[in-house]
Amino acid sequence: MSNITNFPGGTRQDLTSAHRVLIIHIQDLAMDVSISTACTVDVDYSGHMHTLYVAVIPSCHGWQGDKSFRESWRREVCLPPSQRAVPNCIEQLTAVVNYLESLLPTRGGAA
Numbered sequence: 001m002s003n004i005t006n007f008p009g010g011t012r013q014d015l016t017s018a019h020r021v022l023i024i025h026i027q028d029l030a031m032d033v034s035i036s037t038a039c040t041v042d043v044d045y046s047g048h049m050h051t052l053y054v055a056v057i058p059s060c061h062g063w064q065g066d067k068s069f070r071e072s073w074r075r076e077v078c079l080p081p082s083q084r085a086v087p088n089c090i091e092q093l094t095a096v097v098n099y100l101e102s103l104l105p106t107r108g109g110a111a
Helices: 017-036 089-103
Strands: 004-006 012-014 039-046 051-058 073-078
Touching: 017 039, 017 051, 017 089, 051 089, 073 089
Parallel strands: none
Antiparallel strands: 004 012, 039 051, 051 073
């Protein structure tokens, strides 16, 4: 079994440790944001589709009567070896990290 995605034009991409580190960081940030802000962050990895789904749900939206919810922000990142993966998925994962970090309260402040 191969972790290689073939892109049009013969390029290929592996699921690298850089992908894995960013995914772990996203999961870690999801916990931090969910604990320290008024938002809940859901992170879901689909092994069948090799896709990472990230959704931010503000608590003011909450759960609806039909058990659905309204997220305010959602990203889907297709990862190698998915045929839908794009060459810049590292940049997409980094953008998710940056967004989640922007939700965290500012550290420091007056003593």
